[in-house]
Amino acid sequence: MHGHQVDLNPEQERAVAHGAGPLLVLAGAGTGKTRVLVHRIARLVSTGVAPWDILAVTFSNKAAGEMRQRLRALLGLAAEKMWIGTFHGTCARLLRIHGQHIGLDANFTIFDDDDQKRIIAALLKDNQLDESATPQGVRGRIDRAKNRGVDPVEAAADAPSAELGSYAEEILATIYPLYQQRLARENAVDFNDLLLKALELAAHSQIGPELASRFRHVLVDEFQDTNRVQYRLVSHLSRGSGNLTAVGDDDQSIYSWRGAEPRNLIDFERDFPDATVIKLEQNYRSTQIILDAANGVIGKNRHRHDKALWTERGSGEPVLWEQCADERVEADFIARAMLGLVGEEGRDYGDLAVLYRTHAQSRVIEEQFRRYSISYRIVGGVSFFQRKEIKDVLAYLRLVIQPSADSCFERVINVPSRGIGKTTVERVRAHARSKNISLLDAARACSQGAMTQLRTAARKRLAGFVDIIDGLRDVLAADASVSELIIQAVERSGYRERLDAEGTPDAHDRLANLAELVGMASDFDDETEGTGTLVEFDERISLSSATDESDGRGTTSVTLMTIHAAKGLEFPVVFLCGMEDGLFPSLRERPGVDQTDMLEEERRLAYVAMTRAQDRLILTNAHQRRHWGQIRMSTPSRFLDEIPANSLAVRAEPERMIREPSERRRQRNRRAADRASSNYDEFSDAPAPPSYEEFDQRTYYDDIPEYTVDGVIRTPDGIDAGAAVNHSSFGEGTVIQAEGRGKNRKLLIDFSDYGLKTVLARFVERL
């Protein structure tokens, strides 16, 4: 990635060559942090440290993958024997080996926050608390307690004394222990449990000391993002050897909302007084102007290790700031500017990235990109692994692995629908409760005659479900590959048949996703040469995220992602959009969190975003923006004021991005921007948007007013291009194009009386 640098600089070399004892590397953005880690590990191996005695911990799979790949290039097979992984992945691995010592079965499953929420929702309902608390809120409280290392007993003990928000505390004290019991019964852990239970191992009389001297070197990346539990864990794992390497940058701490304590970086020097501290300040990524701009912003933060990035690269182009009337104009500007960068500067689309504060901002940009036929890819957002169909199929398999997994049972007992309704499930539940058995066992008992109220039809259906699970268990017992198991789950559950029968574009997508899952399982089978187990595959899926699918820069497409997802990456050209107070910085109030601290984290986020850029950085803001369907006025981000004036050029016309503007031009632009002009007729040189005649999927949303009028709907998904329809207000017409599904299906219709209009399918009736 950092291809510009050939040799290690003196500071990097010191860090790489450091022998025994604690080491803290304070590495600014783009200073070759990963490079140092990788070379340090290679150096350790060359001096005789066994690869399997080295543990390197990162925060994302992406970072772990990149590290292993680079080590593979340097060391070959030795790289495979090292422990390289995320905190959560490493903890899972330790727990699979030693978990039985703390009462955790080796086949445990990992629940994500969706699973958590389902369980909490059920518990709230059981305790008649569902009126007074949301699953989301309780989940957040449990997570926060776990980040601090507070267990259910402590949470309960805290409750009576808490004054403010004591009712919420009370709910936490009730639900938290029940939640833990529920997980234990299902042999499941949540993300935070992975860390906490690993810490339990550390406290264990036999395993604890063993783990403390298990590794000769422990190296932690992104140390500023560690929480208290993680800090204690790596401290323990390096206790025997004393060889802990922490690499981090307090200016890039952007995960405090997830429990990260950048203080850990400062505490490191206190807890390890003999630590060697090395600062990396030479940046190998960005131009000096970009660094000046980023330094200007981050310099406004109070408590920080004083660092100033510098580079041997030239000053480069000024940072550009474009003011836009609204988010659509902003997106339009970005799209046109990209056309210019590619067409006139010879940039590749893969060199370009758009960063934003929230995922919600991506939609408008996508629309414009499609309008101009710019290919793009979105990193993050709704993860593939969180899609309903994926989670459903995995729930079947988890139920096979773990018959006591009641939450999986509830998830799929009637998915796809097989005529088992609320009443039947409630009776099964009642039976399970009275006999203190799992829902699956209760369903089996009911199918064989227990619960006399149940009708024969219901029994039959329950038997059918139990047969599916039993059948899959037989497949598992017959040593089937993981991919075969997934195929069988999709088939035997009736999922495939149901989606086939539906035949809608949406059903087709879902099938394609399931096929993709099978493909991944197949890769997994190959990779493990058939020895990989279902539990291992499930773990991999559970610990995967939306962001680590596609790392680094794109090839021929523009990359769109949140700033958080962009951390650790770099792009020749970065567009940072939505630079508005309230959006970025977010300024969203959160109880118990100091406003200044929050603003400083936003500022660090701005610093991270700006330092992703290698050659060019373009900032945009919109003067009004739709938020939850409502238009809101907004003022430019205060961070824009913090950029040194001589690093910043305010622009009004995209074509000028190609040439260095004269001083006169620049001032004129600034005045134009101050006027907050919304007159974009100046763009006459830019390519005109496609006309209605050229209408196709890409231009679909553009410039066509949307009407929502009450009406009737019959079969929305059946209405497609060419269909004759009737609209409650516009009368008869012909469908030109359809997009979306169900009630949200959008139709472009040529009405004989009113011309082209976009309407929601639900307001249209087929003729």
Next chain:
DNA sequence: GGGGTTAAGCTTTTT
């Protein structure tokens, strides 16, 4: 029990 309609929540950021 299933399908369809309405209502509420949501949008920070993720392992």
Next chain:
DNA sequence: GCTTAACCCC
């Protein structure tokens, strides 16, 4: 503006 959860009717 969009998605999910709750509600209502067949």
